[in-house]
Amino acid sequence: MSKSVPARADQPTAAGAVAEHLAQMILGELTPGSSLPSEAALATRYAVSRLTIREAVKLLEGRGLLEIARGRKAVVREPDGAAFADFLTSIIRYDPKGLFDLVEIRLSLEVQSATLAAKRANRAGIAAIESELQGMRDTAGAPGQPMSDDQELSFHTHDVGFHEAVALASGNRILGFLFEAMAQPLREGFFISRRGHEKRGHTRHDTIEAHQRILDCIKAGNGRAAAEAMRLHIKDTERDIRVALSQLAHQPVEHS
Amino acid sequence: MSKSVPARADQPTAAGAVAEHLAQMILGELTPGSSLPSEAALATRYAVSRLTIREAVKLLEGRGLLEIARGRKAVVREPDGAAFADFLTSIIRYDPKGLFDLVEIRLSLEVQSATLAAKRANRAGIAAIESELQGMRDTAGAPGQPMSDDQELSFHTHDVGFHEAVALASGNRILGFLFEAMAQPLREGFFISRRGHEKRGHTRHDTIEAHQRILDCIKAGNGRAAAEAMRLHIKDTERDIRVALSQLAHQPVEHS
DNA sequence: TGAGGTAAAGGTATCAGATATCTTGGAGGA
DNA sequence: TCCTCCAAGATATCTGATACCTTTACCTCA
Known part of the structure; x- marks a missing residue:
């Protein structure tokens, strides 16, 4: 019945939740240089739209955890200051x-x-x-x-x-x-x-x-x-x- | 003839450019606690879609420069570590x-x-x-x-x-x-x-x-x-x- | 056989139009 | 005066589509 997944007041936004989950994964398992699944794949996995994935990924890019380039998958970034x-x-x-x-x-x-x-x-x-x-x-x-x-x-x-x-x-x-x-x-x-x-x-x-x-x-x-x-x-x-x-x-x- | 503003190879993405411009503004003129114009207003000002503004703002949120809450304008954040x-x-x-x-x-x-x-x-x-x-x-x-x-x-x-x-x-x-x-x-x-x-x-x-x-x-x-x-x-x-x-x-x- | 060009496939970037939900402030009633 | 409720404005997210970039595999020609 509910096509969309709107954010609840007591919950962080969907984009934020996805970003947090990805951040844990990046900091925990993935190594710098390895790449994330495509946006479409992540959208399917988290059952959200591709737009939400984009926002999550942008959040992580801002945090310096990912490197995003057009036409390529998002890549885990070497940490820097x-x-x-x-x-x-x-x-x-x-x-x-x-x-x-x-x-x-x-x-x-x-x-x-x-x-x-x-x-x-x-x-x-x-x-x-x-x-x-x-x-x-x-x-x-x-x-x-x-x-x-x-x-x-x-x-x-x-x-x-x-x-x-x-x-x-x-x-x-x-x-x-x-x-x-x-x-x-x-x-x-x-x-x-x-x-x-x-x-x-x-x-x-x-x-x-x-x-x-x-x-x-x-x-x-x-x-x-x-x-x-x-x-x-x-x-x-x-x-x-x-x-x-x-x-x-x-x-x-x-x-x- | 071009309705959209696609990113050029030699140029940063539109979202990135907007984010950089906003970042300079935030670090230069605005003080913590003051708020940005609404997404719609920014979209008009930069002549991009609201989505691009959202991505730019998410980038800055990731960098810790902005605080975003539903139903309120984006607020410049007090710096923290x-x-x-x-x-x-x-x-x-x-x-x-x-x-x-x-x-x-x-x-x-x-x-x-x-x-x-x-x-x-x-x-x-x-x-x-x-x-x-x-x-x-x-x-x-x-x-x-x-x-x-x-x-x-x-x-x-x-x-x-x-x-x-x-x-x-x-x-x-x-x-x-x-x-x-x-x-x-x-x-x-x-x-x-x-x-x-x-x-x-x-x-x-x-x-x-x-x-x-x-x-x-x-x-x-x-x-x-x-x-x-x-x-x-x-x-x-x-x-x-x-x-x-x-x-x-x-x-x-x-x-x- | 090998080198170079090219087209298709897959990926991101961005636009447009809509709906849902939250915040805030004001109107109106107790 | 104070509380309640509603409307306006703002963000959150979805769907559907187009444009451009990157990679790769294939095909042609020397």
Whole structure:
């Protein structure tokens, strides 16, 4: 008698229920790379219309569990930190204090990251870190010369890349993904912190030297020293941000 | 001549494009709690069918940016760490080493968490931590007595709650959300680590005492001592997991 | 025999039109 | 004043169809 399966008030929606069931299946049994049955097949199995299946699958795509392409079945996705990126972005946008919260998180994660990298980094991992540092040098230009916007973006990208490379070299996959997710918010943060950096009389070559010290400790396999070098560097960044933001706060009321 | 707007190969799908546009709007201008226009209105604005809007909105719901309820417009959601939970779960499920990676992350985050909580926790924050610890005591039962499954679940829930309460008391919102996201994977991990805990001759009352020490340091406002107490506790948990997993490794593994 | 092109089959993307149910707010009565 | 009930607006889902993409198997030609 009932052709449709409308959602009841006390029950989640049909699409949500299907999505939850599929999510359990994906997280439980299926491995990344394997594919789901076709939409039509799933519609038959769950006794709902194909549209409901589409909505369920879209939910899971949003959660980062599936990859959907036209003409192909939905594929279980390798986990990555993309889902976390939205969250960090919204935190920073909605909350002015968010940037300091992020620096505090970095302080603990990066120190751990450097410690582990010093213990475990293999040749490829160290080469990746060196490559990013070289990229910073290449785009830094001559001392005293102002940087173009392109150069600055490239410099920050290599800076973020350096920290991401250290995280990857730590051998801890979660750390790697966390830094991947932090990359975008971090780049935004670096544009801010650089103002403070200059205001405090430092140059980008000081930044490069700080990174060089961290790399040296990692290459030497000295976890404790690497941790300390990283801690000093992050603390310095925190001061940069504080100076830059306090300037921003004073600017609007200038000459009033 | 073209009534529909089919997706081009080199372009993202219509639903994806709408979702991306809405996401930028949500992260840029809208504040949590405000609501989107109705599906019909959005369909008109973007010149697509209502179905496409529904799929776009489902994508964003999956990303945790929107909350959708029947009969009401879609509402911009307060950011939370739910999106991160999927990721952690999949890491742990797909990768046997994932649990140790998670413990390493905890080691750095929880030490930071305890340090900050000792500095910043207000009365309400400390009361919340105390409440969870009391919850552990209440469900622990008499020494030597075996726990029922319900009791054990409750005990672990309060244990996780303790750590989450410390994170919240740190005043760092990102830390709070990270622990919220870790709660579920952590509970699973605790069921594993408890075996090792007992195997090593420890009881749940030892666990309670370890937590009590952490709480005392936080109440005393001694960040350094709180950090050290937390570090010892996490290191102990790591040993528990190692012992438990080495036991599991000797048991036959089922194939699918 | 092998290489390249092509058409069919299967899959997703999207549209259109309808019905069911829920939420909310206002009209009307006790 | 307060409660009840109904209508309007919103979402949830279904059915049926068309367009386009991907894969594969087949067929042709060198």
